[in-house]
Amino acid sequence: MKKQFLYLLLFTGITAFMVACAQARDESSSDRESAATEAVATGEVTGKDGLVDITDERRKMMKNADLKMRVTDVQKATISLERATAAMGGLVMQSEISNEIGAIKELPYTTDSLKMARTYQTRSLLKVRVPTMYLDSFLDLAAAQAQFINSRNILVEDASLQYLSNDLKQQVGAGDKSLDKAANLSRKTSEALEVARTEENIAASKIDKQIDNLNIRDKVKYATVSIAIVQPEKVDVCTVADVSKQMEAGWGTQFRNALGSGWSFLKVVLIGLVHIWPLWMIALIVLIVFRNRKKLLARIKAV
Numbered sequence: 001m002k003k004q005f006l007y008l009l010l011f012t013g014i015t016a017f018m019v020a021c022a023q024a025r026d027e028s029s030s031d032r033e034s035a036a037t038e039a040v041a042t043g044e045v046t047g048k049d050g051l052v053d054i055t056d057e058r059r060k061m062m063k064n065a066d067l068k069m070r071v072t073d074v075q076k077a078t079i080s081l082e083r084a085t086a087a088m089g090g091l092v093m094q095s096e097i098s099n100e101i102g103a104i105k106e107l108p109y110t111t112d113s114l115k116m117a118r119t120y121q122t123r124s125l126l127k128v129r130v131p132t133m134y135l136d137s138f139l140d141l142a143a144a145q146a147q148f149i150n151s152r153n154i155l156v157e158d159a160s161l162q163y164l165s166n167d168l169k170q171q172v173g174a175g176d177k178s179l180d181k182a183a184n185l186s187r188k189t190s191e192a193l194e195v196a197r198t199e200e201n202i203a204a205s206k207i208d209k210q211i212d213n214l215n216i217r218d219k220v221k222y223a224t225v226s227i228a229i230v231q232p233e234k235v236d237v238c239t240v241a242d243v244s245k246q247m248e249a250g251w252g253t254q255f256r257n258a259l260g261s262g263w264s265f266l267k268v269v270l271i272g273l274v275h276i277w278p279l280w281m282i283a284l285i286v287l288i289v290f291r292n293r294k295k296l297l298a299r300i301k302a303v
Contacts, residue, residue: 051160060159060216063132063223065139067153069146074122074231077145081126081227084141090130090222097124102233112245117237124229129222142227159216166209166216 052058071077075097082092102119109115130138135154143149273280289296 060163060220062157062219064155065225068150068228070148074124078124085128088134094127114242116240119233121233126227132223135223163216166213
């Protein structure tokens, strides 16, 4: 009997100890969950004294960079930077290579071709997104390929407060209170449409804040780099067809065309002479009078 009592007492003590441990674990878990919830509610950008330090990784720093440079070979530099972007886990958003044509000169080369010389400058516009942790390495890699750097600009925008504002607006219960007030107003005024609109506006506002924070996170994680690349002017020399020579008709065709155009010209002249027949009549009268002027003068004196 005493042994049974002792066993019962021991079992009760062990059970109580296990329950106490379980409660402690639950409280600890609850504290961790509360801390996690508080961290989310504050956007993970605040500490005891307000915002975390400016160099803290929790700050929402969005980085952008612009680089303008000259290289020896635009195509090789562009391909190299595209490969570096992929190796760093980034993405090429835009890659455009074009040639800007300068002066052009054409000289006769053969009977039906020309020698054309033109200056050109190859340009490239590259827009990439790379993980922010590799931004400096990527810029160093790009600068190492440059003969001359026109400009280099790095812009850092702190979106911590904006992120915190969006996060807090999603967490506060102002939206539910507004809905309650709108529902009470609806019961008094029977304007159910206003309640529906209010609810829809609040839901849309929460979605906008969530999307805005997702956008901030994405821009914090990946930096955007725009690179304008040029190379020195080069000369391109090539042989091109002389279109005017190739379009020129043969001798036989030219002869036939000359006969046709001559006959057409003759018809035009004849028709033009016919058009001025009054002038011919006046000229004939003047000629007759001029040849017979002596006879006319003698008759006038005789009279």
